[in-house]
Amino acid sequence: MNKLHAPLRDYLIAAxxxxxxxxxxxxxxxxxxxxxxxxxxxxxxxxxxxxxGGGNISSQQIDIKRFSNGLAIISSGNLTLHAxxxxxxxxxxxxxxxxxxxxxxxxxxxxxSQFIRIPLAPGSAVLLDLRQYPDxxxxxxxxxxxxxxxxxxxxxxxxxxxxxxxxSNEWQSLIxxxxxxxxxxxxxxxxxxxxxxxxxxxxxxxxxxxxxxxFVVYGLITLFQKRRFSLATPLALVLTGWxxxxxxxxxxxxxxxKHSYSSYAGMSATERLKQGIDREIMTYIEHLKKNVLxxxxxxxxxxxxxxxxxxxxxxxxxxxxPHSAYVSSGFPRKDELWERAYILILNINSSFVFNxxxxxxxxxxxKSRRIRLVHKNKTGNLLQIQ
Amino acid sequence: xxxxxxxxxxxLPWFLGxxxxxxxxxxxxxxxxxxxxxxxxxxxxxxxFLLYLLIRFNLTISGELQYGLxxxxxxxxxLPSAWLAFNTQKRKAANPGLISLHQxxxxxxxxxxxxxxxxLMIALHWAFALMETLLRPLFPxxxxxxxxxxxxxxxxxxxxxxxxxxxxxRNPDASxxxxxVHQYPIFSSLVQLWTATSxxxxxxxxxxxxSFLAGTAIGLALYGESRAQGLSTxxxxxxxxxxxxxxxVNTHLSLGGYADIWLAGYTGLGFVALISGVAKGERFTIxxxxxxxxxxxxxxxxxxxxxxTALAFLSFHWMGLKRSTLLLLVASALAGGAYLFNxxxxxxxxxxxxxxxxxxxxxxxxxxIKLQYHNVWEPYLQNFFMLGSWNLLWSALLLxxxxxxxxxxxxxxxxxxxxxxxxxxxxxxxxxxxxxxxxQGRWAEKFTSINRLPLQFTPALVFTLVIIxxxxxxxxxxxxxxxx
Numbered sequence: 001m002n003k004l005h006a007p008l009r010d011y012l013i014a015a016x017x018x019x020x021x022x023x024x025x026x027x028x029x030x031x032x033x034x035x036x037x038x039x040x041x042x043x044x045x046x047x048x049x050x051x052x053g054g055g056n057i058s059s060q061q062i063d064i065k066r067f068s069n070g071l072a073i074i075s076s077g078n079l080t081l082h083a084x085x086x087x088x089x090x091x092x093x094x095x096x097x098x099x100x101x102x103x104x105x106x107x108x109x110x111x112x113s114q115f116i117r118i119p120l121a122p123g124s125a126v127l128l129d130l131r132q133y134p135d136x137x138x139x140x141x142x143x144x145x146x147x148x149x150x151x152x153x154x155x156x157x158x159x160x161x162x163x164x165x166x167x168s169n170e171w172q173s174l175i176x177x178x179x180x181x182x183x184x185x186x187x188x189x190x191x192x193x194x195x196x197x198x199x200x201x202x203x204x205x206x207x208x209x210x211x212x213x214x215f216v217v218y219g220l221i222t223l224f225q226k227r228r229f230s231l232a233t234p235l236a237l238v239l240t241g242w243x244x245x246x247x248x249x250x251x252x253x254x255x256x257x258k259h260s261y262s263s264y265a266g267m268s269a270t271e272r273l274k275q276g277i278d279r280e281i282m283t284y285i286e287h288l289k290k291n292v293l294x295x296x297x298x299x300x301x302x303x304x305x306x307x308x309x310x311x312x313x314x315x316x317x318x319x320x321x322p323h324s325a326y327v328s329s330g331f332p333r334k335d336e337l338w339e340r341a342y343i344l345i346l347n348i349n350s351s352f353v354f355n356x357x358x359x360x361x362x363x364x365x366x367k368s369r370r371i372r373l374v375h376k377n378k379t380g381n382l383l384q385i386q
Numbered sequence: 387x388x389x390x391x392x393x394x395x396x397x398l399p400w401f402l403g404x405x406x407x408x409x410x411x412x413x414x415x416x417x418x419x420x421x422x423x424x425x426x427x428x429x430x431x432x433x434x435f436l437l438y439l440l441i442r443f444n445l446t447i448s449g450e451l452q453y454g455l456x457x458x459x460x461x462x463x464x465l466p467s468a469w470l471a472f473n474t475q476k477r478k479a480a481n482p483g484l485i486s487l488h489q490x491x492x493x494x495x496x497x498x499x500x501x502x503x504x505x506l507m508i509a510l511h512w513a514f515a516l517m518e519t520l521l522r523p524l525f526p527x528x529x530x531x532x533x534x535x536x537x538x539x540x541x542x543x544x545x546x547x548x549x550x551x552x553x554x555x556r557n558p559d560a561s562x563x564x565x566x567v568h569q570y571p572i573f574s575s576l577v578q579l580w581t582a583t584s585x586x587x588x589x590x591x592x593x594x595x596x597s598f599l600a601g602t603a604i605g606l607a608l609y610g611e612s613r614a615q616g617l618s619t620x621x622x623x624x625x626x627x628x629x630x631x632x633x634x635v636n637t638h639l640s641l642g643g644y645a646d647i648w649l650a651g652y653t654g655l656g657f658v659a660l661i662s663g664v665a666k667g668e669r670f671t672i673x674x675x676x677x678x679x680x681x682x683x684x685x686x687x688x689x690x691x692x693x694x695t696a697l698a699f700l701s702f703h704w705m706g707l708k709r710s711t712l713l714l715l716v717a718s719a720l721a722g723g724a725y726l727f728n729x730x731x732x733x734x735x736x737x738x739x740x741x742x743x744x745x746x747x748x749x750x751x752x753x754x755i756k757l758q759y760h761n762v763w764e765p766y767l768q769n770f771f772m773l774g775s776w777n778l779l780w781s782a783l784l785l786x787x788x789x790x791x792x793x794x795x796x797x798x799x800x801x802x803x804x805x806x807x808x809x810x811x812x813x814x815x816x817x818x819x820x821x822x823x824x825x826q827g828r829w830a831e832k833f834t835s836i837n838r839l840p841l842q843f844t845p846a847l848v849f850t851l852v853i854i855x856x857x858x859x860x861x862x863x864x865x866x867x868x869x870x
């Protein structure tokens with residue numbers, strides 16, 4: 001009986017002792033990072049107001065309802081805080097998937113023209129350790145939130161506090177960074193951070209440290225008890241680590257599945273395409289294909305600037321099919337302008353300045369070809385070469 | 387009705403591939419330890435390669451994809467394949483190694499619970515990925531810019547080869563399409579085109595069903611091959627679970643549209659077959675591996691490099707350690723001599739330029755690669771041991787390699803460990819050359835290909851764990867009994 005349970009006993013001793021050592025080590029490490037502890041800043045003790053957009057602000061929550069030019073800015077007004085002393089941001093935001101972007105911003109006192117921008121992750125309550133952002137330092141003279149959305153709606157900051165680092169906060173921050181929901185992003189097919197984008201210590205490295213330490217503990221047990229080193233225990237330890245990391249991944253997958261289900265279930269193919277940040281571009285492309293472009297395939301040159309990520313242009317190119325489109329950051333040469341072909345310039349990327357008059361006045365080869373504006377709205381300009 | 391037609395169109399090539407693998411090993415091989423899961427897993431990729439060839443043939447003769455013709459040819463191929471596979475008498479006589487998945491001894495109650503738990507975990511991963519596939523419209527960047535773009539263009543506009551952007555800009559013809567990567571292989575695009583044609587409409591979600599099936603087939607092949615190696619249900623399921631629980635694998639199953647999961651089938655499973663074949667001395671399995679890695683060259687460009695790696699694997703294995711080392715020394719001496727005499731670049735008839743010139747490496751079939759040192763240790767450390775893309779795969783592999791040296795067993799085990807280590811050595815060397823020594827290093831710094839290229843080897847990397855720990859995982863009750 002004793003012999004049967006020996007590997008299990010060894011496993012438990014090694015795993016628990018090692019976990020205890022890792023936890024103690026982490027506690028010491030986190031404790032070392034704690035400095036002075038001033039009072040936290042919360043919605044109750046700090047009056048916030050709308051600088052752009054509108055909604056309601058109470059001591060419990062901030063409701064963002066209106067956007068002006070796609071922006072809502074909520075500011076604390078003038079204040080003085082030391083970034084090193086208040087470094088734990090706790091926040092809970094609702095309806096984030098309808099927002100294009102929401103950031104927590106801070107204005108450094110020594111350089112008021114620059115903003116520190118901290119993108120906020122969607123989903124449930126999050127706890128961020130701002131010390132991971134290199135810019136979060138020195139004296140801060142203003143804090144607030146910047147939300148971006150092309151449509152008005154109900155968005156709510158349900159809880160907010162900027163707190164000093166305490167040991168409890170440090171642990172919460174670390175665990176929260178491991179468990180933070182990581183939604184599908186374009187980088188997901190390349191890598192996953194496994195939680196928050198910035199983490200003080202990544203969970204896999206902690207798990208690796210744990211099982212390596214457990215190997216040593218197990219090695220010492222076998223050495224002192226003069227027993228044979230069995231591979232089963234180290235294998236079980238690695239497998240335990242694997243299961244812990246997989247548990248985290250499955251939690252994330254479950255959250256993602258809920259998110260995907262609420263975003264797409266029961267929708268038609270067209271409705272699905274109009275979800276999230278693609279809504280505007282899809283509506284626009286659908287309108288062009290239905291009402292402006294001919295039924296027969298045409299050639300369309302999507303003009304953009306070289307600094308653009310080209311996300312919307314490339315999405316437009318895909319959804320413009322069967323029209324044959326190409327995204328270019330350079331204006332075509334004179335011999336590359338074909339009769340009746342289209343030029344599409346999207347306005348979603350605000351950095352691209354479109355000089356309509358200059359483009360229309362271009363006459364390739366100095367001959368009879370002209371470019372006319374076929375369709376124009378807030379999303380884009382469609383031109384045709386005559 | 388559309389969905390039924392789609393299901394038939396997607397499952398028919400799979401079934402055909404299954405029959406071909408099952409039938410050909412019965413006919414060609416004297417003794418191959420196999421099972422239905424293994425045949426289904428490998429068969430999927432053989433079947434889809436055949437589908438690809440038939441579509442290319444169809445496009446060549448008629449210029450457009452004709453559903454009826456391709457499905458007819460697939461059905462036609464079913465007949466001889468079924469005859470080959472179900473010629474039971476012949477198979478029985480020729481293939482005594484075919485084992486069933488039933489165990490001679492029942493697993494204990496604890497093992498039964500563990501099996502149940504593993505099945506549940508695999509099912510969870512599988513279900514989440516399937517849900518994302520069916521709900522979320524095409525999402526990843528390269529999918530809507532490259533792979534699926536081509537498929538959709540051909541579905542709506544008819545098949546025509548993509549032309550370079552410069553040509554597109556000069557040409558007023560609106561029926562031609564262009565892309566910066568117009569010369570990319572079109573395997574995964576044609577599979578998506580096949581899916582849409584079968585369905586009769588373009589679906590932003592269902593076009594990714596084949597990639598999801600590809601991942602499922604890899605899981606089946608890993609389970610089957612682990613069983614064929616003599617593992618019992620529990621450790622074989624564990625290997626299958628390890629594969630499905632790698633977050634990057636899960637992501638590519640959930641967000642279809644990239645070709646990497648296909649290459650994981652061709653190159654990854656190809657190497658599984660090569661390692662297994664070499665370890666067990668099975669010629670058929672080696673041929674299967676070589677064929678799969680060869681087919682991988684048509685899926686993505688890097689597939690050609692992995693095929694050369696597979697050839698190197700076999701050459702080094704057959705030559706043995708001493709002769710391989712001697713060959714490497716001779717090759718190094720020749721390269722040194724060529725450098726001294728300034729003969730670093732030669733042009734061979736048919737093959738073309740081979741060698742190094744002005745900081746560029748010229749390789750036949752691949753072209754020009756810019757040589758450039760990139761110190762990418764840190765990206766590797768971050769991606770493999772800190773971030774969440776790989777779970778503990780790399781730590782497990784590192785420990786397993788160390789384990790190889792500490793726990794050397796009998797001659798057979800040493801041969802198997804030798805095959806696994808040779809594979810890992812070639813894998814590490816290939817990644818080192820690509821990311822440390824060429825301009826591809828910038829993709830390592832951006833955390834992109836540094837993960838996606840190893841993803842293509844994932845089945846083989848997970849299988850290496852089987853090979854290394856097999857002797858410790860096999861219990862007397864693991865051995866299967868002969869089938870039928």
